[in-house]
Amino acid sequence: MSDVPSTTPAPGTDLSTGPVEDDLDAIEGAEDLDDVAVDTRELPDPDGPAPSVVVFDIGEVLIDESRVWAIWSGLLGVSPLTFAAVLGAAIAQGGDHLDVFPHIAPNVDWEDFLDEHERRYGGFHEEDLYTDVLPCLTELRDLGFRVIIAGNQPAIRTEQLRALDLPQELIITSAELGAGKPDEAFFTGLFRAGELDDPTDVLYVGDRVDNDVLPATAFGMRTCWLRRGPWGHLQELPDDVEPDLVLDGLGELPLLLSEWRG
Numbered sequence: 001m002s003d004v005p006s007t008t009p010a011p012g013t014d015l016s017t018g019p020v021e022d023d024l025d026a027i028e029g030a031e032d033l034d035d036v037a038v039d040t041r042e043l044p045d046p047d048g049p050a051p052s053v054v055v056f057d058i059g060e061v062l063i064d065e066s067r068v069w070a071i072w073s074g075l076l077g078v079s080p081l082t083f084a085a086v087l088g089a090a091i092a093q094g095g096d097h098l099d100v101f102p103h104i105a106p107n108v109d110w111e112d113f114l115d116e117h118e119r120r121y122g123g124f125h126e127e128d129l130y131t132d133v134l135p136c137l138t139e140l141r142d143l144g145f146r147v148i149i150a151g152n153q154p155a156i157r158t159e160q161l162r163a164l165d166l167p168q169e170l171i172i173t174s175a176e177l178g179a180g181k182p183d184e185a186f187f188t189g190l191f192r193a194g195e196l197d198d199p200t201d202v203l204y205v206g207d208r209v210d211n212d213v214l215p216a217t218a219f220g221m222r223t224c225w226l227r228r229g230p231w232g233h234l235q236e237l238p239d240d241v242e243p244d245l246v247l248d249g250l251g252e253l254p255l256l257l258s259e260w261r262g
């Protein structure tokens with residue numbers, strides 16, 4: 001017999017706890033979370049004028065990077081679970097994906113695998129887009145917000161991203177700007193390329209505290225911390241930094257921005 005205590009309630013136990021139970025029933029009965037009615041009174045309520053420009057980071061904001069890591073795990077001969085666990089530990093210790101390779105493949109130069117990784121990856125595919133991206137960008141454009149995409153990406157990804165034909169007026173990457181986040185030069189280049197002038201009129205949406213929320217805040221922009229992907233789940237905010245919005249998906253962003261604009 002197992003020593004693990006059972007959490008299964010005795011037959012006939014009444015699990016109903018009132019409104020919370022009703023909410024859970026509604027969530028379980030929905031096709032997905034986008035079908036759950038949102039009580040706007042529960043949504044964040046930022047101060048100050050609403051921004052008219054929304055700039056989206058790329059990795060783990062628009063693009064689900066699961067395939068990137070799955071292919072690396074296959075190339076290095078470990079399970080996706082092992083790769084993900086070591087990546088998570090590296091992020092939790094303040095490192096990043098480059099810190100994974102010495103643990104998993106200490107005797108190989110991971111850069112020798114780059115070409116084969118790219119061959120298997122085959123660039124961004126439509127299936128790599130998070131499912132809430134197209135509806136969100138479309139709705140923001142319909143509501144009159146300017147939509148820009150700007151993130152750290154190698155040159156090879158820039159054209160692949162443009163080929164996805166997302167609703168946007170500008171796609172600009174670190175490779176084109178010659179500077180990457182969190183460097184201020186990235187944001188200076190973004191503002192020049194997008195002909196932006198007032199940082200308080202621009203919302204930057206990113207998944208990372210170190211690369212997105214902190215440098216965008218320092219630049220004077222409004223920020224939305226998107227808590228998805230490994231960094232979004234593991235990183236923590238410093239006590240003195242408060243993003244204007246903290247979301248776990250893009251589904252509610254058009255509604256929030258439209259309510260913020262009033």
Ligand SMILES: [Mg+2]
Nearest residue numbers: 057059060207
């Ligand atoms: Mg990102």
